[in-house]
Amino acid sequence: MSDVLVEVSFSVNGAPYDLEVPARRLLSDVLRHDLLLTGTHVGCEHGVCGACTVLLDGAPVRACLIFAVSLDGSAITTTEGCRAPDGGMGPVQRAFHECHALQCGFCTPGFVTTVTDYLRHHPAPSREEAREAIAGNLCRCTGYQNIVAAVQRAAELVEGERP
Amino acid sequence: MTTKLFGERVPRVEDARLVTGNGRFLDDLGHDALEAAFVRSPHAHARILDIDVSDALDVDGLVAIYTYEDLDGRAGEHLPLLIPHPTLTHGRTQHALAAEEVNHVGEAIAMVVATSRYVAEDAAARIRVEYDFLPAVIGVEAAREAADLVHEDVPGNVAAHMVQQTGDADAAIDAAAHVLELDLEIERSASMPLEGKGVLARWDADDESLLVHTSTQTSTSVRQAIAAKLGLPVDRVEVVTPDVGGGFGVKIVHPWPEELLVPWAAIRLGRPVKWTEDRREHFVSSAHERGQLHHVRVGYDDDGVLAGLSVRFWHDNGAYIPYGLIVPIITSTQLLGPYKPGVYRVEFDSLYTNTVIVTPYRGAGRPQGCFVMERVMDAIAAERGLDRTVVRRRNFIAPDEMPYDQGLVFQDGRPLVYDSGDFPASLDKLKELVGWDDFTAYRDRARAQGRTVGIGLACYVEGTGVGPYEGGHLRVETDGTVVVSTGLTSQGQGHQTMLAQIVADELGVPFERVRVTTGDTRRFKYAVGTFASRTAVMSGSAVALTARRVREKALAIAAQALEVDATDLEVVDGHVQVKGSPSSQIDLGAVAVLSNPLRYAFDEAAARATQFAAPADPDRPPIEAGERPGLEGTEYYSPPRSTFANGMHAVVVETDADTAEIKVLRYCVVHDCGTLINPMIVEGQIHGGVAQGVGGALYERMEYAPDGQLLNASFMDFLMPYATEVPEIEIDHLVTPSPLNPLGVKGAGEAGVIPGAAAIASAIEDAEGITITRMPISPSELFELRRARKDSA
DSSP states (O other): OOOOEEEEEEEETTEEEEEEEETTOBHHHIIIIISOOTTSOOSSSSSSSOTTEEEETTEEEEGGGSBGGGGTTOEEEOGGGGSOTTSSOOHHHHHHHHTTOOSSOSSHHHHHHHHHHHHHHOSSOOHHHHHHHTTTSOOSSSOSHHHHHHHHHHHHHHHHHOO | OOOOOTTSOOOOTTHHHHHTTOOOBGGGSOTTSEEEEEEEOSSSSEEEEEEEOGGGTTOTTEEEEEEGGGOOGGGGSBOOOSSOOTTOTTOOOOBSSOSSEEOSTTOEEEEEEESSHHHHHHHHHTOEEEEEEOOOOOSHHHHHHTSSOSSTTSGGGEEEEEEEESSOHHHHHHTSSEEEEEEEEEOOBOOOOSSOOEEEEEEETTTTEEEEEEOOSOHHHHHHHHHHHHTOOGGGEEEEOOBOSOOTTGGGSOOOHHHHHHHHHHHHHTSOEEEEOOHHHHHHHSOBBOOEEEEEEEEEOTTOOEEEEEEEEEEEEESOOTTTTHHHHHHHHHTTTTBOOSEEEEEEEEEEOSSOOBOOOTTTTHHHHHHHHHHHHHHHHHHHTOOHHHHHHHHBOOGGGOSEEEEEEOTTSSEEEEOOOOHHHHHHHHHHHHTGGGHHHHHHHHHHTTOEEEEEEEEEEEEESOSSOEEEEEEEOTTSOEEEEESSOOSSSOHHHHHHHHHIIIIIOOGGGEEEEESBTTTOOOOOOSOTTOHHHHHHHHHHHHHHHHHHHHHHHHHHHHTSOGGGEEEETTEEEETTEEEEEEEHHHHHHHTSOBSSOSSHHHHTTBTTTSOOOTTSOSSOTTOOSSSEEEEEEOOSSOEEEEEEEEEEEEEOTTTOOEEEEEEEEEEEOBSOSOHHHHHHHHHHHHHHHHHHHHTOOOOBOTTSOBTTOSTTTSOOOOGGGSOOEEEEEOOOOOSSSTTOBOOOSSGGGTTHHHHHHHHHHHHHOOOOOEESOOHHHHHHHHHHHHHHO
16 A cells, blocks of 8 residues: 655745645645745644645645645745745744744744735734734734734835835 | 843844744654654543554555553653652553553554654554443542542542641631632643644664654653663763744643653664654643632631631542642642631642543643632622722732741742732732723713623732752853853743843843753753743743853953953953953953863964963963863752742623623733843733633633543634634733842743633623633523523522
């Protein structure tokens, strides 16, 4: 008994990959263990906690609920892809740092991708809207208050980076 | 002068790697390792008759299957009972793999090692275990009744029975003007860090050494345990804690079965082996906490002042008791909070059940104790017709009574003596912050709008900074970098930042030059661990003392180099300079070069320390007696006893008339953890604690079926708060420095969670006029309480 490998091609953070993976292999495992992009974390493996959230063609999805073979031709963005061009902190990441919006940092990559997408559609969220924006991700450390602040701070930083 | 960092909101040095995806958590390591999966019991209580692995053997990629019979030497022993106590007369611990009997759903029976986790789980699913079922003992009542036994050699399911008293409480209560009795209950929750446990072990056969990475709160003690149980010399074992995705108590327990089995398999197989806990495994095979039943008798006078307090409670310790009696001991002592109880008596039984083990979860028995005491305060206020803050104030220990001896023995075996605190001042601040005296008007306005609101409060005292000790090592490198290590571990608290702040100030160097390592036994071998809100107190004090020692050494060496008296020198911004004459200076990196007299120059800096580089006193040894080469030092901090932080929370809730939904409108915190090192980090700790307090009050509980199945072992069904369930938290600080340590600090890690259930119960009771005796409380439970009141009216 051995897994049949399936060919699949997609891009992660702009880099193209041609892979052969077992049909049952989760996107989260491919990202973490095959491509060694370990920024995407797995907190529950049933789609609830949101730590594994990545952007699939721009929209947030749970990488632990998607088979990698189903993504042929897709573009995936992880928290590594939300960095600044120089590899330092991107605007959302910097906002989390400035607002002390992370403690252990395990859930943070899923928040970073979620907020990155949210701000594209809601460039100036109110505090209430910011809270709603992150209401699909679990954090056990921060009590969310500083994450809410970071969403608003990220909106300012993203706005400031617009040409 | 170097900018002082102690007390400042210094942004965290940990963040950049964590937000960009460069953190290194356990499962981010060891991509070359074999992976393990476990066959775990699906039954709460059963005898194992047979384990049949034959179907699993042809799974492609399978490397090994191990059961109890394979565990040789001390690996097959029971796991250690970490904290023995004279009253723990029937302590039982599990085997790393079940020997003959399983005692809870989730107990490990077989370990499968394969080329990937997928394959390991394939093989595990093909292993058939035959059981002889035994009756399951679930819940405190069933354990207490003892119709069935968890362990057949433990009568009554009683692991321990303990009594502490300060006099004849029953006589004091009987003689009091008024007496009340209450039955109070708190249900199980769990630490539930977003990252579960995980272990990676590498055996170097050539070097005969073992390197283990584990997501733990105590790497030094895991090291000792692995060496002991696997029969290795301790200096052949190193344990490293990588980034840890939250702990909250559950990762202080050790060695977990997997922390022995993974290294054991790595040695046997001669290949790296890794295990990463999945969420269901975490629910059914890590630890829970909080489940306790309490019966209280209290006597008091016309003014509501306590004459005597007698508490009898029953603690559910789960199937085994590796962590001893810490949780119920803390409940029984910290229950007293900021109050003088009159004569106090407390008695508890710690009971076995066929459920997951119970070990400290943030707060560690205090939320239960706080709930009991604060319910008593509210009950007295209601009975006397007094304001709830008035009754509390009348029973407070006064500031001039500090240090205050409660006459009990605390969890560290030391007297329960509060070192400092100003409870009346804290209460004044809280009343001001929440607007306590204006609430009646607010309630009337809300009522006019058809809304039901209530206000509640709860006070606590928290013993923090528990001993026995922690240490710090500091070395100034020749490039001026300051490397610091302490043995305890980090799980997201920002220790690297907080400890660097202390070192930068004490040594006189720029913050950016300080690099802190925690939880790596290669760097620091003597430590206890991270628990009981102890890092700032213990390791903070230790690194401060270390920095002071190294600073003295730097001054002595620089004095010789600059040919001045050491007392005329100061360290500023990484330079040793003559006071008042800063142009006469020497960089600390250069001092580090000079601290190590050399024969060989490997670079330009080192050349300065060689024998012909500078004139030296020919009659003195290059290193004076009692001195050591290197600009470095190691110091330890070991306090006589714990330091006591305290705080008070006030909550405003609104309850829905139709759905009985409970919404927290405001959450106010007054917090006294002594001197603040980094207020941003302290407030973050409070926020996180409050969120867990709200979860424990309104949402989180472990739903065990009578047969011992955990019905809600997933994040779909175990309701942890999302952002929409946690209120904005308003914080005010009171600072009463601890007299016990050089920094005046007290612990802050657990504080936020402690009074949550108590304060929210108080507010719901106030809103509804219904006595609340059980937490957590769901809308349907509140609905039933309303219906019961209606039926009885």
